[in-house]
Amino acid sequence: MATAAPIQQRDHCLAPERVDAPIAAGGRYGRMFDLPALEADGRLLHRLGAAGGFCDGGDCEGDASVEAGWPFFGQYVAHDLTADRSPLRAHADLGALQNMRTPRANLESLYGGGPAGSPYMYERDDTAKLLENDGDLPRNQQGLALIGDPRNDVHTFMNQMQVAFIRAHNRVVDRLREDGAAEADLFDEARRSLSWHYQWLIVNEFLPVLVGPELVAELLATGPRFYRPHGEPYIPVEFADAAYRYGHSQIRQLYRLRDDGPLLPVFPDLIGFSELGDRRVDWSLLFDVPGRGSAQRAKPIDGQLPRSLIELPQAITGALGDTAYRSLAARDLERGQGTGLPSGERVGELVGADVLDEAELDLARHGWEGETPLWLYVLRESSVRHEGDRLGEVGGLIVAEVLLGVIARDPESYLAVDPGWSPTLPGHESRFRLRDLLVPAEG
Numbered sequence: 001m002a003t004a005a006p007i008q009q010r011d012h013c014l015a016p017e018r019v020d021a022p023i024a025a026g027g028r029y030g031r032m033f034d035l036p037a038l039e040a041d042g043r044l045l046h047r048l049g050a051a052g053g054f055c056d057g058g059d060c061e062g063d064a065s066v067e068a069g070w071p072f073f074g075q076y077v078a079h080d081l082t083a084d085r086s087p088l089r090a091h092a093d094l095g096a097l098q099n100m101r102t103p104r105a106n107l108e109s110l111y112g113g114g115p116a117g118s119p120y121m122y123e124r125d126d127t128a129k130l131l132e133n134d135g136d137l138p139r140n141q142q143g144l145a146l147i148g149d150p151r152n153d154v155h156t157f158m159n160q161m162q163v164a165f166i167r168a169h170n171r172v173v174d175r176l177r178e179d180g181a182a183e184a185d186l187f188d189e190a191r192r193s194l195s196w197h198y199q200w201l202i203v204n205e206f207l208p209v210l211v212g213p214e215l216v217a218e219l220l221a222t223g224p225r226f227y228r229p230h231g232e233p234y235i236p237v238e239f240a241d242a243a244y245r246y247g248h249s250q251i252r253q254l255y256r257l258r259d260d261g262p263l264l265p266v267f268p269d270l271i272g273f274s275e276l277g278d279r280r281v282d283w284s285l286l287f288d289v290p291g292r293g294s295a296q297r298a299k300p301i302d303g304q305l306p307r308s309l310i311e312l313p314q315a316i317t318g319a320l321g322d323t324a325y326r327s328l329a330a331r332d333l334e335r336g337q338g339t340g341l342p343s344g345e346r347v348g349e350l351v352g353a354d355v356l357d358e359a360e361l362d363l364a365r366h367g368w369e370g371e372t373p374l375w376l377y378v379l380r381e382s383s384v385r386h387e388g389d390r391l392g393e394v395g396g397l398i399v400a401e402v403l404l405g406v407i408a409r410d411p412e413s414y415l416a417v418d419p420g421w422s423p424t425l426p427g428h429e430s431r432f433r434l435r436d437l438l439v440p441a442e443g
Contacts, residue, residue, distance in 0.1 A: 028102060028103060028232075028234050028235060029236070029237055029240065030229075030234040030235075030237070031236060031237060031238070032226055032239065032401075032402075033226065033238060033342060033346075035342035035346045035347065035350065036342060037340035037341065037342060038337070038342055038343040038346075038371055038372075038373060040337055040370075042334075044367060045330070045333045045337060046330055047367065048329070048330075048333060049327050049329035049330030049331070049332070049333045049334075050310075050326075050327050050329075050330050051310050051311060051326070053329075053366060054303065054362075054368075055310070055327070055330075055333075056304065056305070056307075056310050056329075057302075057304030057305055057306055057307075057310075058253075059253050059254075059306070060252060060253045060305075060306040060307075061253075062300055063296075063297035063298075063299070063300070064298050064299060064301070064388050064389050066209060066250070066297060066298045066389055067288060067295050067297065067298065068252060068255065068286045068296040068297055068298045069283065069286030069287045069434075069438075070206070070210070070247075070250070070298060071250040071251060071298060072161055072286075073206060073434060074206070074244075074247045075247060076162075077403070079149050079151050080104075080105055080106070080107060080109045080110075081104070081235060081406065082103065082235070082240075083108050083109045102233055102234075103233050104406065104413075105195075105198065105199055105202060105406055105407050105410070105413070106195050106199075106410065107165065107198055108149075109147075109149035109152055109162075110130075110147075110165050110169065110194075111148055112148030112149075114187065115127040115128070120140075121138070121146050121147065127187065128173050129169070129170045130166045130169055130170060131146060132163075132166060132167065132170065135163060135276065135280050136163065136275060136276040137162060137163060137166075137276070143275055145159075145162075145273075147162055153272040154271075154272045154273070155266050155267070155272045156266075156279045156281060157266070157270070157281060158272065159272055159276060160276075160281040160283070161438075164283070165194070165198075165437070167440075168425075169191070169194050171425075171440065172194050173190045176189055176190055176193075192412070195413075196413075196414040196421060197424075197432070199407050199415070200414060200421070200422070200423055200432075201432075201433070201434050201437070202403060203220075203407065203415070206434070207399075207400055207403060207404070209390065210246075210390055210391055210396070210399065211391050211395075211396035211399060211400045212390055212396065215396055216400060216404070223408075224401035224404065225351075225397075226351065227402050227405045228405075229405070229409070233405065233406050233409045233410075235402070235406075236402060237339045237340075237341060238341060238342075239398050239402045241335045241339050241374075241375070242336055242341055242374035242378055242398070243375075243378050243391070243394070243399050244398075244399055244402075245332050245375055246301055246378055246379060246391060246395060246399070248309060249300075249301045249302060249303060249305060249379050249382075249388075250298040250300075250301055251266060251299060251305065251306055251309060252296070252298065252299050252306060253299075253306035253307055255286075255296065256285055256296065257279060257280065257281050257282060257285065258280070258281075259285070265307070265308035266308050267308045267313055267316060268308075268313040268315070271313065271316065283435065283438035283439050284439055287433075287439070288435065289439050290428045290429060291428075299388075300383060300389070301379055301382035301383060301388040301390075301391070302379060302380070302382070302383035302388045303376055303380050303383065305329050309327070309328040309329070310327045310328070311326055311327070312326050312327070332375050333373055333375065333376065337373070341374045342374060343371030343372055343373070343377065344356070344371070344372045344373070344374045344380075344381070344394060345372060345377070347374060348377075351397055353392070353397075354385075354393065356372075356377065356380060356381055360380065360384045361380050362380070363376075374394075377394065378392070378394060378395035378398075379395075381393065381395055382395060426440075426441045427441050428441045
């Protein structure tokens with residue numbers, strides 16, 4: 001495993017940061033593999049990712065078997081990992097919060113600095129509870145969301161995922177009060193409980209859907225082979241700038257938010273950073289809920305993105321000198337080139353995967369020659385080996401090793417403290433699932 005100097009921290013919005021963001025030492029990013037960077041023609045990268053190129057999927061009318069809500073939960077996890085600073089306490093020292101930024105899956109994007117550090121996010125007369133706002137995020141007089149991470153208001157689905165977690169936290173506070181918990185301990189206990197439910201869902205539902213249950217079971221039993229930090233956990237650029245951007249290829253062109261509502265694209269129709277209005281999400285249309293009809297499905301992971309992500313609005317991209325960067329695919333390809341990622345073939349050979357051949361990659365008809373950008377390789381691997389339903393050997397290994405490694409190395413996680421723990425919140429069926437947090441069951 002490489003031990004190169006970490007690379008500067010970046011955000012992970014569905015519409016990402018400007019591609020000219022500087023890359024320098026000093027953050028919590030590093031490298032997972034000691035491999036040379038892929039040398040690629042920048043013009044060909046643009047051509048692959050821009051409108052009319054390989055990655056332009058147009059209306060993307062095909063469906064995978066995976067529920068349509070999963071890429072948005074994946075985005076929520078990404079924001080949480082990259083927002084992390086430290087474990088939270090109701091009376092946390094703000095200096096300590098600012099000085100610690102190791103990645104953790106502990107819902108910091110939900111809790112911010114806690115009631116002491118971020119009081120504007122909490123009820124004034126009941127500081128154990130987060131503010132609610134009748135189905136929208138709480139906002140100030142200018143309409144800005146009062147949340148721990150502004151990226152969780154980037155579009156309607158992120159907004160509604162954050163609203164669901166706010167409500168879940170407040171339900172946990174109510175349950176703890178009913179059980180007689182001391183008022184002084186309510187916030188800390190509720191935060192721990194919801195964080196453990198969230199971590200458990202990542203390990204026991206999200207990852208098995210995304211990479212397959214066999215790989216998850218293997219890594220839980222034997223530990224990671226390649227993600228083995230010396231000291232504090234870090235986020236590999238192979239994860240952040242390639243494998244974990246798989247979700248961009250799962251986004252549908254059109255979504256229905258409620259039974260009687262229209263079909264809408266994420267951008268520009270569902271862009272965030274303003275009051276929600278009538279765009280509230282019925283999560284039973286994105287996740288299968290017992291007693292309701294089948295939910296919408298995600299788009300297959302195949303290397304193509306819908307028109308709404310190939311032609312991003314200026315409100316997301318800002319003013320551009322190169323129109324190719326209206327495309328999220330072009331931005332993803334450029335990001336991988338800018339951070340010096342190795343090719344997918346090189347990573348596949350190193351980890352012992354069955355490497356894709358030229359015909360499986362299907363890029364030659366667009367003028368591409370040589371090895372493949374890691375991001376695009378991960379997407380093509382999913383399409384060829386699993387019909388776009390889940391990640392393949394290369395993408396699955398990177399994602400699973402990092403997420404499981406980050407959770408296991410958190411000394412407050414359920415894997416570290418009590419790996420046999422199981423959820424206590426009620427579900428629609430015997431096994432608790434993410435849908436039960438988004439569409440609460442009775443009980």
